[in-house]
Amino acid sequence: MSNPSNLKYTESHEWVRAEADGTVSIGITQHAQELLGDMVFVEAPEVGRQLNAKEECAVVESVKAAADVYAPIAGEVVAANGDLDSSPEAINSDPYGAWIFRMKPANAADLDALLDAAAYQAVVDSEAH
Amino acid sequence: MGRSTIFVLRLFYFWKADMTLKTTPLNAAHRAMGAKMVDFGGWDMPVNYGSQIDEHHQVRNDCGMFDVCHMRVVDAKGDGVRAFLRYLLANNADKITMPGKALYSAMLRPDGGVIDDLIIYFMTESWFRIVVNAGTADKDIAWMKEQAAVHAPNLTITSRDDLAMVAIQGPNARAKVWEVLPQTRAATDNLVNFQAADCGEYFVARTGYTGEDGFEVMLPKEKVEAFWYALNKAGVKPIGLGARDTLRLEAGMNLYGQDMDETVGPLESGLAWTVDLASERDFIGKAALLANPPTSKLAGLVLLDRGVLRGHQKVVTPHGDGEITSGSFSPTLEKSIALARVPKAVTIGDTVQVVIRDKMLNAQVVKYPFARNGKAVVSL
Numbered sequence: 001m002s003n004p005s006n007l008k009y010t011e012s013h014e015w016v017r018a019e020a021d022g023t024v025s026i027g028i029t030q031h032a033q034e035l036l037g038d039m040v041f042v043e044a045p046e047v048g049r050q051l052n053a054k055e056e057c058a059v060v061e062s063v064k065a066a067a068d069v070y071a072p073i074a075g076e077v078v079a080a081n082g083d084l085d086s087s088p089e090a091i092n093s094d095p096y097g098a099w100i101f102r103m104k105p106a107n108a109a110d111l112d113a114l115l116d117a118a119a120y121q122a123v124v125d126s127e128a129h
Numbered sequence: 130m131g132r133s134t135i136f137v138l139r140l141f142y143f144w145k146a147d148m149t150l151k152t153t154p155l156n157a158a159h160r161a162m163g164a165k166m167v168d169f170g171g172w173d174m175p176v177n178y179g180s181q182i183d184e185h186h187q188v189r190n191d192c193g194m195f196d197v198c199h200m201r202v203v204d205a206k207g208d209g210v211r212a213f214l215r216y217l218l219a220n221n222a223d224k225i226t227m228p229g230k231a232l233y234s235a236m237l238r239p240d241g242g243v244i245d246d247l248i249i250y251f252m253t254e255s256w257f258r259i260v261v262n263a264g265t266a267d268k269d270i271a272w273m274k275e276q277a278a279v280h281a282p283n284l285t286i287t288s289r290d291d292l293a294m295v296a297i298q299g300p301n302a303r304a305k306v307w308e309v310l311p312q313t314r315a316a317t318d319n320l321v322n323f324q325a326a327d328c329g330e331y332f333v334a335r336t337g338y339t340g341e342d343g344f345e346v347m348l349p350k351e352k353v354e355a356f357w358y359a360l361n362k363a364g365v366k367p368i369g370l371g372a373r374d375t376l377r378l379e380a381g382m383n384l385y386g387q388d389m390d391e392t393v394g395p396l397e398s399g400l401a402w403t404v405d406l407a408s409e410r411d412f413i414g415k416a417a418l419l420a421n422p423p424t425s426k427l428a429g430l431v432l433l434d435r436g437v438l439r440g441h442q443k444v445v446t447p448h449g450d451g452e453i454t455s456g457s458f459s460p461t462l463e464k465s466i467a468l469a470r471v472p473k474a475v476t477i478g479d480t481v482q483v484v485i486r487d488k489m490l491n492a493q494v495v496k497y498p499f500a501r502n503g504k505a506v507v508s509l
Binding site: 066 | 165176177180181182371374375435436437439457458460465486
């Protein structure tokens with residue numbers, strides 16, 4: 001699965017999608033879910049929480065490992081994906097559909113500093129060696 | 130996603146930096162079957178071939194095969210081998226008198242710490258076969274030879290590096306082995322649980338590490354790849370170490386290096402049933418066990434709140450703190466389960482708290498195993 005070109009990415013394997021209402025959705029990439037394996041638990045940040053860029057804010061756990069999810073940019077948490085409470089495996093089957101939380105960016109221009117799909121792929125390729 | 134916090138399989142307890150990974154004769158087969166390979170105690174081993182949860186259910190509901198070539202087969206031969214094992218091991222070798230019968234035992238230090246857990250097979254009065262863990266094999270054999278030199282100098286203790294081992298586990302496992310190795314059927318048809326038959330090139334044991342029926346087959350290394358592919362052709366799916374860990378945890382079986390090691394005794398590790406303190410027999414570690422009654426024990430936990438129990442998480446009880454030794458998600462129960470070392474006064478049915486990140490989550494103390502023979506055996 002290639003990384004969708006309409007998304008932004010982080011070096012810590014989150015994807016970021018700009019929504020029409022000015023918020024951004026955040027999930028973990030195909031590469032990340034592949035590394036972790038079968039997902040069994042997702043803990044999203046509380047709605048209303050103010051996050052700094054690169055702050056630990058969510059946890060995803062597979063059968064074999066736990067991993068922190070970082071805020072890609074600064075902002076306020078405006079929604080958490082409750083569907084993942086009962087179906088964490090959606091992250092495996094549809095990583096770019098299974099958003100974990102949504103933020104209202106403190107500064108929309110911060111998105112521009114994130115990686116595009118090609119730059120993120122380069123990060124993944126470099127980790128493979 | 131933070132890589133630094135991925136505690137990728139705490140199974141790697143013997144990992145050493147800068148060590149060239151050892152490979153089993155099935156390495157190429159794993160790669161050809163799409164395995165994700167990981168460093169397991171210095172061995173390049175398959176952690177899963179696809180979904181680890183699917184592999185787990187495959188074993189509980191049908192059957193699967195595991196590469197356990199990294200485990201070590203040791204043959205102890207010579208007159209007096211039974212008497213030697215009677216002294217070497219915490220469990221009593223005298224319990225096995227039917228040819229082929231197996232016995233699970235801890236091997237203890239004089240201070241009662243667990244050197245390893247192993248299985249011995251009684252073949253003849255001058256031959257016992259022993260299977261030990263991969264990561265401890267060299268120190269185990271050194272210890273056995275050291276003890277034999279003092280107590281049974283005529284014995285030979287041989288590491289069978291010429292043998293490979295494959296575990297085939299699940300309700301349909303035996304039938305699949307018979308399909309592939311029909312020549313072993315007559316000798317293995319009537320094996321009871323925990324009994325083996327020496328079928329010439331193939332040594333077939335009705336043992337395993339999953340809580341399911343099945344066989345562990347030892348065979349010449351040069352034949353194992355063909356055997357593996359023949360099983361696969363017969364419909365047996367390969368299962369990785371990831372599912373092996375959740376299967377054994379559900380079955381309430383200890384993992385050496387996690388649930389016990391040289392710093393704890395068998396009575397603190399849920400292994401009292403394997404320690405024979407009742408008979409007059411002396412064995413290495415017995416005096417220490419008698420002098421130091423245990424203050425803690427191994428308990429089963431089922432998480433009541435949402436989350437995943439993991440090794441080394443703190444357990445808070447009214448009787449003092451404990452620690453999880455093995456924890457994971459149970460695909461059979463669809464809940465998180467764990468083994469934890471807790472104060473001895475903690476009892477089944479108690480609710481305790483587990484500290485996960487900054488939260489205190491509720492877990493119930495249960496009698497384990499959690500699941501066996503395809504079914505959950507814990508009810509809350």
